[in-house]
Amino acid sequence: MRKRFASRPVLGLSLALCLSLPALAASPSPARLQQLANDPYWLAIGHYETGKLGGWRSYVDDDDFFLSPDGPHDPAAELSATLTALYRPVNLGDKHPQCVFPARTRWLRDQLQLNDLPQPACGEFTTWYRDIAPHSSVLIFPAAYLNSPSSMFGHTLLRIDQADIDQNGTALLSYALNFGAFIEGSDNSILYAWKGLMGGYPGLFALLPYREKLSEYSRLENRDLWEYRLNLTPEETGRMVEHVWELKQIQFDYYFFDENCSYRLLELLEIARPGLELTDDFPITAIPVDTVRAIKDAGLVERIDYRPSRERELLERAKPLSDNELQWVKTLAADTQPLQSAEFQALPAERRALVQDGAYRLLRYQANGQERDPAAAQRSYQLLRAINQNPPTTLDVERPKLPEDGHDSRTWQLGVGSRDDRAFAEYGLRMAYHDLNDNLAGFPLGAQIEILGLKLRQYENNHWQLQELDFATIRSLTPRSQLLQPLSWQVAGGFERVPGKDGDETLVAHLNGGAGASWQLTDSTLAFAMATGRVEHNSDFAPYLATAGGFNTGLLWHNALGTASVEGAGDYFLNGEVRRRLSLNQQWQLGQNLGLRLSALREFSHLTGPENEVMLQLKWYHY
Incomplete structure (x- = not known):
């Protein structure tokens, strides 16, 4: 977080804090409240940075995120309003500030020992959090894709995994945490690039099933995928997910080069593990691969996994094939009738296996991003049957150099x-x-x-x-x-x-x-x-x-x-x-x-x- 801790007048501000608080069993001192208002975690959770002319400003561009009218530029006023709001009647139900701001509530309760807080049910948040069951985090980096303005520099998102992810291999049941521009209508590529540069789109966080995100990013099929498993503890991952609940439908300014997907994820990691200050290194631009490097340099990466794109797998399978065999790949992808022809069957079994597998991969590649075609689906089925009867050798794609290198x-x-x-x-x-x-x-x-x-x-x-x-x-x-x-x-x-x-x-x-x-x-x-x-x-x-x-x-x-x-x-x-x-x-x-x-x-x-x-x-x- 780009912030400096400047000294500020304490007396008047602290008096306002104290007057606004309910009668607590042990009221915190004005100095303690001012200390909390300047705490790195409170500044991180409010997305505050030092303003260009001094003072503070929040990156959040949405009044619904703040409980104080002065909250966007005054962390102490927002702290005061939050402490007051936590004691509102429980009959507010899921609209109670404790339910809307669980990360703030937990932190203030721990810091001030607020044992007398009301106990609203918070059914919506509890159900949502239980469904996600956050335990660990993976940074996902789809490599750059030049043919899309929104993906020319790559992209980053977080995958939130449950406790049994490694044992059961259930990554598709995980959740994807993404920050991106919210686009209404269908802007063309030039307009998208211009508005992205000039902050013409609002930015929103979204947490949705990982399989849906993969489906939405159909272009990922043509992009290598890198997975950086982070060493965040279950508590740190949970702390980050709590804050994501506070950000649902909350708008930020979105800028293509700095306040983008990667920069916002760095802010979340600073909340998960206070003291990281990852965003300090990006005062001007935040290119995704540079943020990956910063996360790695901060010692957050536990393991790196590589998933080649469909295009790379297809090209690797095609490497050992002769021109005649490549022609067979194209033929079978377009028409599976020749599978039983004498000419094709005359090929050695191991060569037929490679050709069939190549044809199936080519067909999948061609179908990427297209509407389902019954004829293509039938050809895929016939090729899969042939592959099952004559399996090819395992495809081993050599891992390229790490993008952050x-x-x-x-x-x-x-x-x-x-x-x-x-x-x-x-x-x-x-x-x-x-x-x-x-x-x-x-x-x-x-x-x-x-x-x-x-x-x-x-x-x-x-x-x-x-x-x-x-x-x-x-x-x-x-x-x-x-x-x-x-x-x-x-x-x-x-x-x-x-x-x-x-x-x-x-x-x-x-x-x-x-x-x-x-x-x-x-x-x-x-x-x-x-x-x-x-x-x-x-x-x-x-x-x-x-x-x-x-x-x-x-x-x-x-x-x-x-x-x-x-x-x-x-x-x-x-x-x-x-x-x-x-x-x-x-x-x-x-x-x-x-x-x-x-x-x-x-x-x-x-x-x-x-x-x-x-x-x-x-x-x-x-x-």
């Missing part, structure tokens, strides 16, 4: 170079979080997500210029195979320097994108080719907006030193301007969070002659 998300860059014999220094900051040449451990080859990047250049004679202000650059280079034919795509927008008249560089605003295909040439080599389009505002052009079509193609190679790339691109504008570029990059991985990159660039433009640029860049990753 990758580099941190924020990047500082310092470069020196030369552009057409003009020396320069370049200074850069990128808020998040990975490009194609960055240190690859923990990231898939061919995935790039860059958000809010700034580059400043200092040329000779102390000439400074803004080189680039990148709002977002996203590239998804997912390789095609005989079984899967995904589309590769990219989109970028912001301000950048391009070749201008008389050898100058012109700062332009741009939005560009493209789509095409990628191919895995070897385990460490990826080739791609895309058709592209560009819209640009350029002071050298007569039209306010100029449009262009073009291409972008290249090769990625993960080698012993790091990652190398060679890339060619061209833009052909409707006004006659032609712009082409050829770039070469090699990054040396000096450590998990340190890289050295050598870049060479040659640019061609109708407005000026060819220009060459070479730069050596040191990159430091942190969050």
